[in-house]
Every structure is written in C-alpha cells, then in structure tokens.
Amino acid sequence: MSKKRKKRTKWLKNFKFNKRSNRYINPYVGGFFLGLLIIVALYFSGEGLGSSGGYRDVAVAVLDKVTPEYAHNNSYIGPRLASGESPLKTWLVFELIGVIMGAILSAAIFNRLHLRIGKAPHLTDKKRLLFAVIGGILWGIGTQLGRGCTSGLVLSGMAVNSLSGYIGLIGIFGFGFIFAIIFKSIWIKTNK
Amino acid sequence: MGPLYPQEIINSEFNILIGLFIGVVFGFLLEASGFTNTRKLAGVFYGYDATVIKVFFTAAMTAAIGLLIMHYLGWIDVKLTFYPKTFWIPTLVGGAIMGAGFIIGGFCPGTSLCAAATGKIDAVVFIGGVFLGIFGFIFTYDSLFSGLRMSGKMGETDIAQWLGISDGLFIFIMIIVTFASFFVFQKWQDSHTKDMDQRDLNELGLKKPE
Amino acid sequence: MKTNLKEKIVFALMLIGGIAVIFLPDYKKHPKVMKPTMLLEELNKKERYVTTDELAKALMIKDPSIILIDVRSKEDYNHFTLDGAINVPMEDLLKEDYLGYLDQDVYKTVLFSNGTSLADEAWMIMKSHDYQGNYVLKGGLNKWFKTIIDPEKPGETADLADREVYEFRRGASMFFTGVSAGGVGSSGAAPKKAKAAPKPMVKRKKKEVSGGCG
Structure with missing residues (x-):
C-alpha cells in the first residue's frame, strides 16, 4: 500500500x-x-x-x-x-x-x-421540544414577513451587496443578541 | 455569461439538477461546520462559540468579493440574478421575529433541516413549528400581514449605492469589520472555553485556548 | 490568536480580494443586445401598440403610470407635442440620461411620432437593447388628431358601438382642447402646459427568479 x-x-x-x-x-x-x-x-x-x-x-x-x-x-x-x-x-x-x-x-x-435531542445539558427534553416548536413557529412567520431566512435573505443578500440582506442581518443577529439576554436560561445554566 | 438559467442558456431540468447538487454541497458544508449542533448555533449569542460568525462572514465576504470581480470581468450579470428587493419595514420586523425564533428554537430553517436529517429530534419538532408558522401566515395574510409585508418598499437597493460609496469600498470596509469581529468573538470564545468542562468542549468540538 | 496555514490562506485571499475590489467599478447593468431572431419574434407581437382611444382614456383619468415620449426631432417637439410629453430624439435614445424612463418596469412609456413607423423603429432599437416597459402609439399624432381631436361623425347607419366610440371621442376632444368637437381647426393643438415630469426609475432585471427565500 x-x-x-x-x-x-x-x-x-x-x-x-x-x-x-x-x-x-x-x-x-x-x-x-x-x-x-x-x-x-x-x-x-x-x-x-x-x-x-x-x-x-x-x-x-x-x-x-x-x-x-x-x-x-x-x-x-x-x-x-x-x-x-x-x-x-x-x-x-x-x-x-x-x-x-x-x-x-x-x-x-x-x-x-x-x-438524539440537542440541547443545553441542564434543560429538560420536554422543555427543549416545546421551545423548538415555538422557535419554529416564529421562524415560519418571520421568514414569510421578512422575505427569507438566514441563508436566502442575509447570506445571499450580503453576497450581492443588497440593502435587504444587511437589514435582515441587523434584524436576526441584532435582535438575536437582545433576545439572548431575555432567554438566557434556555442555554446557560444559571445558579438560582 | 452568467447567470445561465435566467438567460435561458441552460434548460429548467438541468437547472433543477444543479440545484440538487448545490444543495448536497450546502448541506455537507453546514453539517461539517457543526451547524447541526444547536448549542454551537446558540453559542454565538452567548460568546462561548464563535463558529457561526466565522463561517457566516467568511462565506458572505468571499462571495461578495468573487461576485464583484466576476461582474467586472463580465462573467456574470448580478442584476439578472436573484436580487432581493428591499422592503425595509417587514424585513426588520421579520428579522426581529426570526432573531427571537433563533434564540428560543436554537435553529434556523436551513440548519434545522440538516439537523433533522442527521437524527436530531428537536430539529424535527422545530421544522413542524416552521410549517405551523407558515400556514398561520398564509391563513392570516389578508387580515394581518398583507399591509405590513408590502410596506417600506425600496426596490432593488444596493447598500453601497444607498450609502453613497462604491461597491468595492463597501466590501473592503465590511472585510475590515469582519476581521475585527473574528478577533473580538475569538477573544470572547477563549474567555469562556478556558474554564469550560472537557465534556462541553468535546460536544462543541472546541479546544481550550493555548 | 493562533492561526494555522489554512486560515492564513483564507484571510490572505479575503484581504487581497478586499483591497482589489476597491478599484472596481460599481454594479451596473451590462449592455445586452438581443439576438435578431428573438427580436423578430418580439416585433411580430402586437402587444406593444396602444391605440389613440386607450391613450386618451388613460390621460383623461390622469393615469400616473403613463409617460409620453416624443421621438421626433427637437424642432417638431417645440412646434407641437402632446401635453406632458418628454422629447427624446432618435439619436439620443440610448443615452444614459433617459434610461430611467425608457428601461424600467414601473411606468408605461408610450412612444409616438407623426405616424407609426418612427416610433416603431425607436421601440425596436430599445428592444434590441432589452429595454422594458415601452409601448408605441398606433398611428401616432396623425391618428390622434383624426380620432381624438377631430373625430369623424359616424353615418346615420352606423351601429351603436361606433356611436359610442364617437361619443367618447367627442368628450375626449373637449377634454384635450377645451373646445367642442367640430369647432376645432387644424391648428387645434393642446396648449403645452408645463407638467411635472415623472421621476425616472432606476431598476431592472428581466426574468423573475423565484428568489432565494421568502
């Protein structure tokens, strides 16, 4: 060999x-x-x-x-x-x-x-699935309203210098960081 | 000269076949980069995993540079491609909704499909949710969304021209921003990973900073 | 931050590419010339024509999507033209100044000359460059005068449809001249009022692609 x-x-x-x-x-x-x-x-x-x-x-x-x-x-x-x-x-x-x-x-x-179920270790399976379905519903509405998702709207939009792509970027990631503070307990174990 | 299909240089059957092939590579790259791992995706928002930022911005900037050069050389007419029309209000509102969905659901539509295909049950449930959302949108479109979806119409707007600078300069500035964000997010990630459990590190496919 | 060779290559490519693109011109539509066979096919379609009656109706309801383009010479235009028309002489057709009017998908641009043929030629030249949204006034100004400004009264034996057309035209005539039909001489040109020209549109692509998302 x-x-x-x-x-x-x-x-x-x-x-x-x-x-x-x-x-x-x-x-x-x-x-x-x-x-x-x-x-x-x-x-x-x-x-x-x-x-x-x-x-x-x-x-x-x-x-x-x-x-x-x-x-x-x-x-x-x-x-x-x-x-x-x-x-x-x-x-x-x-x-x-x-x-x-x-x-x-x-x-x-x-x-x-x-x-398997992907999640942060501290979260129960039931909760994870509940959050997944809620998140999915939000995406379903958001994509139709915003004309696309992370790949079609933002990634492909940024590739052609489209204003729409950058607005989508601000929308998804900008607001994402704000929501991340609110929903921190889903992903990070907090000592309560 | 591209794009080939919109100019009817290739037929629709061949075009769809290309779509399938592009999908295979797309799915492969998403999975291989770790985008089926919901903790990695969420990690970007909490700083413990910068993978999403790295992959995402490298991809967008590589494509932006390549396309502008190809457009200049006359290999592709970007204005004939899928060029998104800007409706800034619904895109911003929809983006915020998607941002919330990202944090709560831990996926976006593309990554959830990869994750579901590779056996993640939460991703299957997520996809069910996406369809519920789309059906809900369709059923309530006239009464709820039609006005909002059509508001803020700006046509096919190029962000550089909108800002009043050249396309090339805008891409250059974005690349500087990209490099800066890589640096910042890497530092942020390092600050988390340096005292992370080995079990978590393994699950995320990360290493401790050296 | 430790980087390995693969990463260094990617970064270097991005940096070099990023610097290179600064010197490139902006995204602009490539000039595109249609194949003669396709052009002939287009030419055989009659959809490009607008009749004088249709135009009169649109102007009377002040349809904001209509732009009138006079393709005759500057002298002719100054001598007489339709109310609100923009003059784009044949030799200036492809100048970039007029792109916003002649290649867009928002307005209906109606080209006219004295007869049909000059406007038709203009239409064909623009079509060969893949301009969108243009129409030709069938019969041109001559027909406009004959049918709208000074309509011919139908004979006693004419059927109802013809009479209705006549009634409409008489109304249109009054609308455009301010004088009742029949009382208008050959010089019955509508006074040229300054009308704010519609805003030129910047745009276009031809075949709709379904769009990555949404």
Whole structure:
C-alpha cells in the first residue's frame, strides 16, 4: 500500500472512530467554500442559497392538495399556483432535497448520525421540544414577513451587496443578541 | 455569461439538477461546520462559540468579493440574478421575529433541516413549528400581514449605492469589520472555553485556548 | 490568536480580494443586445401598440403610470407635442440620461411620432437593447388628431358601438382642447402646459427568479 493511501486511512480513522469528540472542519475554510458555493449557485441558476422559500413551496403544495380552492383564492399563495406547474418542481425544493442528502453524507463520514435531542445539558427534553416548536413557529412567520431566512435573505443578500440582506442581518443577529439576554436560561445554566 | 438559467442558456431540468447538487454541497458544508449542533448555533449569542460568525462572514465576504470581480470581468450579470428587493419595514420586523425564533428554537430553517436529517429530534419538532408558522401566515395574510409585508418598499437597493460609496469600498470596509469581529468573538470564545468542562468542549468540538 | 496555514490562506485571499475590489467599478447593468431572431419574434407581437382611444382614456383619468415620449426631432417637439410629453430624439435614445424612463418596469412609456413607423423603429432599437416597459402609439399624432381631436361623425347607419366610440371621442376632444368637437381647426393643438415630469426609475432585471427565500 502506498504511503499516501496509508495517510488517508489514518485521516479517516481519526474521524470515524474517535467517538469522544465532535470534529468539525475549520470554520474559515468551511465559510470560504460556502462563499464559492453561493457564486456557483448565482452563476448557474441565478438563485441564492435559500431554505425558507423551499419550506413555503412545500406548504403551498400541501394546501393545494388539501384545499385547492382556498389555496388558489388566497392572495398570498394563489399567484404561485396560477401557472399550473407543481409548486414542488422548483429549484429551491430540489436544493433542499440536496441539503438533506449532503447533511446525511457529512454526518455519516464524521460519525454523527445519532438519534438524539440537542440541547443545553441542564434543560429538560420536554422543555427543549416545546421551545423548538415555538422557535419554529416564529421562524415560519418571520421568514414569510421578512422575505427569507438566514441563508436566502442575509447570506445571499450580503453576497450581492443588497440593502435587504444587511437589514435582515441587523434584524436576526441584532435582535438575536437582545433576545439572548431575555432567554438566557434556555442555554446557560444559571445558579438560582 | 452568467447567470445561465435566467438567460435561458441552460434548460429548467438541468437547472433543477444543479440545484440538487448545490444543495448536497450546502448541506455537507453546514453539517461539517457543526451547524447541526444547536448549542454551537446558540453559542454565538452567548460568546462561548464563535463558529457561526466565522463561517457566516467568511462565506458572505468571499462571495461578495468573487461576485464583484466576476461582474467586472463580465462573467456574470448580478442584476439578472436573484436580487432581493428591499422592503425595509417587514424585513426588520421579520428579522426581529426570526432573531427571537433563533434564540428560543436554537435553529434556523436551513440548519434545522440538516439537523433533522442527521437524527436530531428537536430539529424535527422545530421544522413542524416552521410549517405551523407558515400556514398561520398564509391563513392570516389578508387580515394581518398583507399591509405590513408590502410596506417600506425600496426596490432593488444596493447598500453601497444607498450609502453613497462604491461597491468595492463597501466590501473592503465590511472585510475590515469582519476581521475585527473574528478577533473580538475569538477573544470572547477563549474567555469562556478556558474554564469550560472537557465534556462541553468535546460536544462543541472546541479546544481550550493555548 | 493562533492561526494555522489554512486560515492564513483564507484571510490572505479575503484581504487581497478586499483591497482589489476597491478599484472596481460599481454594479451596473451590462449592455445586452438581443439576438435578431428573438427580436423578430418580439416585433411580430402586437402587444406593444396602444391605440389613440386607450391613450386618451388613460390621460383623461390622469393615469400616473403613463409617460409620453416624443421621438421626433427637437424642432417638431417645440412646434407641437402632446401635453406632458418628454422629447427624446432618435439619436439620443440610448443615452444614459433617459434610461430611467425608457428601461424600467414601473411606468408605461408610450412612444409616438407623426405616424407609426418612427416610433416603431425607436421601440425596436430599445428592444434590441432589452429595454422594458415601452409601448408605441398606433398611428401616432396623425391618428390622434383624426380620432381624438377631430373625430369623424359616424353615418346615420352606423351601429351603436361606433356611436359610442364617437361619443367618447367627442368628450375626449373637449377634454384635450377645451373646445367642442367640430369647432376645432387644424391648428387645434393642446396648449403645452408645463407638467411635472415623472421621476425616472432606476431598476431592472428581466426574468423573475423565484428568489432565494421568502
């Protein structure tokens, strides 16, 4: 076996069998490749990386299946169904399918595919799930009102110097720091 | 010259295939950077983990530099791409709501999808919440949100031109800000990690400052 | 702060890139020329035409989205033009000063000349540069006079629709000239009032992309 091959297996071993530590790629390197990916997405498809748009498309498709009449008459989603094309056959939905595949791939390589609840140790599971659903609802409303989420609105917006992206940045992270003080007990154990 | 799909240089099937591929890389990078770990995400707001800031700003600035250069070389016309229209009031209000959701829920939509895919139960619940929120928004759009969502309309506004400076100068200033924030957040993180339990450090994938 | 080699490379690239971009020009729309086949296709579409009746109706209700563009020469424009029209002679069509009027998606810009052909040419030149939001006044000023300012009375045998059109035109004529139809001579030009020109719009992209999010 060549020396190079040996080196590679050793590298894999480090990730695969070292169960005690979570190993992540260098954040700056990850960010750099993420930046290149934004450029690729804009170059080929003219789309920014996004998530909430795909969520909305799925929600629209569900409503179209369940109550087609209501969906077509709704002034928010009706226009999206006007063309007659399936709302699921969009770039964003396929991108999200890809995201699922990519995440599983990475987690498999780095040995992170476990069923578990992620939370701060002091928080009970029940509370964590309750907070997760509340947070989700807020995101659902916020993304539709603000026209996008952290990736589609802020990241892709900042990439093209759009004012909207920077307002989103101030909104999400600026207010995030304020809310962080209010909800500190969710993440940090306080001695009471 | 890009963007290819909006100019109908590639067909929609191929475009969607590219979307799938981009999604795979996107998901991989998010997971590999640790964005499925909700404690890492929340860590940026409490200072014990600067990963989000590092990844996020490096990505945004890399893309901003690359796109301006490519636009100059005529490889891509950024004005033909997804260029967000600015509606500043709903974006600010929506952003604040999302900020609250970030702290309470511990994810954003993209990261929750990665986390759910890799077996985080809280992320599955979070996604359920997102759909509840979207349905709620759709049902109450006319009575509650339509006026607000359309207010503060500014069109496709470029922040540099809005500030009255050149695009390149703005990006340069942002890079200085980025480097400064890396420095500050790293210091903040170090101040936490230096007396953190080894168990917590392992879970966050961090090391003690040397 | 300790950094390893990978980080140093990323930082160096960002710094070099950041300095390099200072010297680059701003984001601006690239000039784009349409393929001749696509242009022909566009030319065969009739949607670009606005009839004199439609225009009269829009002007009477003071539709704020309408901009009138006179593509004739400066002399002709000074001699006579429609109320509120902006003069953009053919040779100035692609000048950047007029971009805000001629390439946007907010207003309906109606081009006119004496007949149809000059305005149509102007429309085609702009279309070949992918300008948006432009229309052509069918028949031009000649038709405007014939139908709106000095409408022809339909014969006794004319059907109801024709009479209605005539009634409308007579009303329009009074609106634009202040004189009842029939009493207007060939010089019945509307007095040129100074009307605040609409604000030029800066904008555009052609194919809507669905948008990353939201």
